[in-house]
Amino acid sequence: MTPAFEAPATEIGAPEARTVRSDDWREFQPPELDLILGHALEAFSENGFHGTTVRDLARRVGVTVPALYYHYENKEAVLVTLLDAAVLDLIDRVSAAVADGGDDPVTRFANAVEAIVLNMTCRAQRSGLDSEVRHISPENRRTYAATRKRLELMMLDLVREGTEQGVFDVDDIEETVRALLGMFQSIARWYQLDGPLTPSRVAERYIGIALRVVGHRRDS
Numbered sequence: 001m002t003p004a005f006e007a008p009a010t011e012i013g014a015p016e017a018r019t020v021r022s023d024d025w026r027e028f029q030p031p032e033l034d035l036i037l038g039h040a041l042e043a044f045s046e047n048g049f050h051g052t053t054v055r056d057l058a059r060r061v062g063v064t065v066p067a068l069y070y071h072y073e074n075k076e077a078v079l080v081t082l083l084d085a086a087v088l089d090l091i092d093r094v095s096a097a098v099a100d101g102g103d104d105p106v107t108r109f110a111n112a113v114e115a116i117v118l119n120m121t122c123r124a125q126r127s128g129l130d131s132e133v134r135h136i137s138p139e140n141r142r143t144y145a146a147t148r149k150r151l152e153l154m155m156l157d158l159v160r161e162g163t164e165q166g167v168f169d170v171d172d173i174e175e176t177v178r179a180l181l182g183m184f185q186s187i188a189r190w191y192q193l194d195g196p197l198t199p200s201r202v203a204e205r206y207i208g209i210a211l212r213v214v215g216h217r218r219d220s
Contacts, residue, residue: 169215
């Protein structure tokens, strides 16, 4: 796996490419963030959304406050842009992973879990921003929640597919998926890239946990 790290790009306004192919969903390159977004990611991760001032952000970027406002309406717009880019990239990655699983419901589910966990580890800094959603406006929160819901629906379909084909044993599919997604989301709060566990090792462990949660035995 390509080592992942968070680094700002070299110009403001550079778009982030989100296309993930079915043959490279395990590969993570540095996210293509413009200077403002790159520095904002660092600042929000270090100090939280409320602990980061617009003046501090402008200082990090090396521009004036009015110049920063020229590119983004306000600090919330910066956070929303980061959140949207992160969740859309994750959805693309999981979609590619599921497609890579072919017609086997167990492989499709395991690939989806692997893609999510790799994202939570390789992109732990960005994934951790999800906790800042509470600080954005109700309208932006609803929009973000609707986008994030697409991931939940994908997981629901995968667990339902496996249950209907008899390879999973799940009584309450909706609650099971919510529990799994909550478990995955928590990874970003403790994982460190320089720690003893590699992203692939964490993913391997969580695939095993997730398969047990949905009632699948590897030797069945």
